[in-house]
Amino acid sequence: MKNVVALMTDFGLKDNFVGLLKAVMTRINPGIKTIDITHDIARHNIKEAAFLLAHSFSYFPKGTIFLAVVDPGVGSLRRAIAIQTMHYYFIGPDNGILSIAVRKAGIKKIVALENKRYFLPHVSSTFHGRDIFAPVAAHISCGVGIMKLGRSLKAIETLKLSSVQVKGGTLEAHIVYVDTFGNLVTDVTEKQIIAFCKGKKFVALLNGKKISKISLSYSQGPEQEPFFIQGSFATLEVALKNRSAAHYFSLKNYGTITIRCRD
């Protein structure tokens, strides 16, 4: 079954853009089912989209086609690509947005989207989501093999991502996503902190403020004090009870967390 298309964009829901993606796909494949992952990616924030996609795809049915469009380079020479992995298909601009997800999913084939037979008849220079990506997704859902879409590629663009590392006696982690409640998703796991501090207590610093506890649930967390929690992503999150941690830490952009072990 390949009739599920999952959508992720930075289009928002004010305009008719998302509706047109679905219209174009339904016109090509009346049996298509669409699921919105989100359309509220911060505008042009390819990293945020790549992170969310990588933490979403494995919950979807096998055969799902992911359409991810955060595309500041639309109309320029950046390539449009489709990738077949072990169980899924991924479609989007070749700007790194698909790169984290497909590495986890196991790349099988990559193609450049070049065969205009699978585009809308008229391709604008500003809305490839409607004119190229949506029709290509719908054609894949109808059974078109991705090798028909264009020439085979050997590699795709990737993103420069920071990762957890030891720096002069400290463990350096990073905020990689801020959710709608202001919880700060990090790239560090509880296991990594325990291994680094060999079971001793730790203290973490973010924007000059301390975090020193890991809680099993929001309701068990300390009052009026930030804590780490094993959230719904695979890594620790920084949270406060009934408050936005993003607001508490005055975080405007994603930040760095420095973790030290206590004696």
Place this chain on the structure above:
Amino acid sequence: MKNVVALMTDFGLKDNFVGLLKAVMTRINPGIKTIDITHDIARHNIKEAAFLLAHSFSYFPKGTIFLAVVDPGVGSLRRAIAIQTMHYYFIGPDNGILSIAVRKAGIKKIVALENKRYFLPHVSSTFHGRDIFAPVAAHISCGVGIMKLGRSLKAIETLKLSSVQVKGGTLEAHIVYVDTFGNLVTDVTEKQIIAFCKGKKFVALLNGKKISKISLSYSQGPEQEPFFIQGSFATLEVALKNRSAAHYFSLKNYGTITIRCRD
């Protein structure tokens, strides 16, 4: 037919949370259809969700499964429940969110969600929507009887709600919901006001300001002056023409309306 799942949460649409609920359900039941009631319940506002659910369910097809997740106690000892009523199924945390709707719908069976066979293999402590409620809803839609989900319960948590009452010569009503246009949904009906004032005129006070008219439609309402109107919920709403009544009355939280009869 039991393939419709209606969703109501306080998750918002910025993150991938709602998308994951649908992904998990579609993976279990590819024929499932989801309808969003809203995902913009004020965070942790169980009363608001309970009110909207109670005023929504009866418009849905018989057999619809309602998944309502506003869950400040996630990860604590609060129970997760499923309730079968005359024509519907309701799933959510046992914190009162389902209580008004199921009382109207006619409770037939209540169970605690305990059979892990119907959960995702790994259950997080922060996202039971994805890990417990969504898969349970999908399994019910596939025909799993609710008695298979866990032990039978005799009662559920309820909410303390104020109701219309006579107090020292006045009729006391309440604002129970504020819609996106700033209309103030009350808990009082036109019939109740007429019966209380025995056909005489009335004057209502809210935050020190007066309301003295009931209009049949927005367009027939007075200019520059608040009025009651029989809205799309079963009770009267306070409205202003082309303005937000919430703003006019400086309402920050839900308030009390005092109704007196004129001589």
Place this chain on the structure above:
Amino acid sequence: MKNVVALMTDFGLKDNFVGLLKAVMTRINPGIKTIDITHDIARHNIKEAAFLLAHSFSYFPKGTIFLAVVDPGVGSLRRAIAIQTMHYYFIGPDNGILSIAVRKAGIKKIVALENKRYFLPHVSSTFHGRDIFAPVAAHISCGVGIMKLGRSLKAIETLKLSSVQVKGGTLEAHIVYVDTFGNLVTDVTEKQIIAFCKGKKFVALLNGKKISKISLSYSQGPEQEPFFIQGSFATLEVALKNRSAAHYFSLKNYGTITIRCRD
């Protein structure tokens, strides 16, 4: 196939209003598919809705039923109508919201919605979307001919729209839509500017600021300077690279662009 209903309203997504439209329709036709065009039309802005609908419908499958509800006159004497065109159906209040789209789509039949058999049993005076328009759309999707819905009409309400015109040596164009990124959609095409200036350079004025370039894509546009671009609508848009043009031009309401030719 007539099982696709496309929705456009000014209801927003905070309340249960959009969910109830879908509930009512699914109850009447369990096989119905809904596609949201948008629910974020500025409240009561019939022109904005009419513009977006006219630029959306042709991307949908033949047989699609469009339900467009921006309805400040709900509950008054304004008519409710359904229109059959060459390939589509349009339903909404008779206030101009459908007028631009149906003119492009080719009107075949117009009817007033009067046959209460196709409404909900109880019709409120504030929510005809739920009580009249949604059930009518669902019945059409089930095969009910529009002549059964009420008496035939000869004409519908239209909107007073400005259009591009020559005024004393200048070409006057207008901002007709502002998208979520702040791009300003105009009513003028590149061809019209070229024809007016006979191939010479042009300079356009909007709120006292100049636009003098047309770019083929966002990425090829000039830095720090507004430009025209052939956007995803049929006409030119005013854009800035990585910024909101609406903010740059301090546009609060839709405005007028004056285009002069250079010597």
